[in-house]
Amino acid sequence: MSIEINHLEHTYNAGTPFAHQALKGIDLSIPEGKVTAIIGQTGSGKSTLVQHLNGLLIPSAGTLDICGFHIQPLLKIKDIKQLRKEVGLVFQFPEYQLFEETIEKDIAFGPKNFGIEEEKANELARKILPMVGLDESYLQRSPFELSGGQKRRVAIAGILVLDPQVLVLDEPTAGLDPQGAKEMMTLFMDLNKKQGKTILLVSHDMEHVMRYCDHVIVLNDGKVLQESDVHTFFEHPEWMIEVGINPPAIIRLKMMLQNKGFQIPDSILDMPSLVECIKRQVNDHE
Template identity: 80%
Template sequence: MSIEINGLEHVYSPNTLFEHAALKGIDCSIAEGKVTAIIGQTGSGKSTLVQHLNGLLVPTGGSLDICGFHIQPLLKIKDIKELRRKVGLVFQFPEYQLFEETIEKDIAFGPKNFGTSEEDALKLVRKVLPMVGLDESYLDRSPFELSGGQKRRVAIAGILILDPEVLVLDEPTAGLDPQGAKEMMTLFMNLNRKLNKTVLLVTHDMNHVMNYCDDVMVLDHGKLKHKSDVQTFFEHPDWMINIGIEPPALIRLKMALQAKGFDIPDDVLTLEALGNCIEKQVKAHE
């Protein structure tokens, strides 16, 4: 079942001097079983949008339907715990999700909160820990003694242990080195492709969008500026430039070559295809 968002609005501190409209009538459908990137400059409304998906925020206007739940203003969400089990949200700052004395207790908190026995919850912890690149030597450590990247891995483990249908990731690779980021993105892609998890990825990394995502949503000042598949999106780099987002390295290289007179079709979006295109044109002028 797709995620349906209809006229979604959210106003912070309404009817005060600090009133701020963060979302201004978002209308879209997010495909089930796909990886959808949500991009935009800081303050565009990305984090506000995803916090509506598991009921952390309630709309001030419009509605959304997700995993069998209908969410709208002034309507109390029945069984909100079940919604939050089905829709797992990993915050941009992992400290928001970590609170227990040890990593083992922190990760086990979710299933225990849903009635899983202590013994079974701890078995699940040991099953999910390797998925995020950690081993059992971390179990007795305090989550607050970890590096930023390690905290992020623990926070992600605390969501994965609940086996959500929809995984919402707010800058999930922030604080990770390039290898760690690659491992984490590979994990998310495996969850999508092998287990058919719907993945929503809030990110500033256009290389991740290009290499891992199926669809792209662009937010700008609280409005949905654009939505398309990844191929179409990167065929039009002006869409990124117009809202102040730097295109990925491959697209910048392609644009530089076009500026030098190379004829490179819009649908050339891989390094191999770009290399073949250049090679043909160079040979033609020998």
């Protein structure tokens, strides 16, 4: 079942002199079982939007339907507690999600909060940790002794342990080295391809969006500016440039070659095809 968002609005500090409308009538249908990127400049409304997906924020106006839950203004959080098991949200800053004295307790907190006995919750924590590239030697360590990248892995483990249907990832590879980022993205893609989980990826990394995503949503000033499949999106680099986002390296290379007079079809989005296209034109010129 797709995620349906209708006329969604959110205003911070409503009714005060500090009121700020962060979302301005969002209408979206996010496909189930796909990897969808949500992109846009800082302040475009990305984080505000995704915090509605598991009830961290409640709409000022409009509705949202996700995993069988209907979210609308004035909804009580107790009515959608179970939604937070079905929709896992990993924040951009992992320290926001870490608070227990040991990593084991931190990961086990979620299962215990949903009624699983402590022994079983701890067993789940031990099983999930290797999925994020950490071994059992970390279990009794304090999460606050970890590096930024390790904190991110623990925060992700604390979400995966609940086995959510939908994973919402806000800059999930921030703070990771290139190998660690690749490992995390491979894990998320496995969860999508092998288990059918819906993935929403908030990212400024257009290389990741191009390589891993199926669907792209562009937000600007609290509104949906563009929405398309990933192939169509990257055929139109002007959509990225319009909102100040740096296109992937291969798109920048294509644009440079086109400015030099090469005829590069918009449909070419991979390096082997680009090389063949250039070779043909060079050979024809000779």
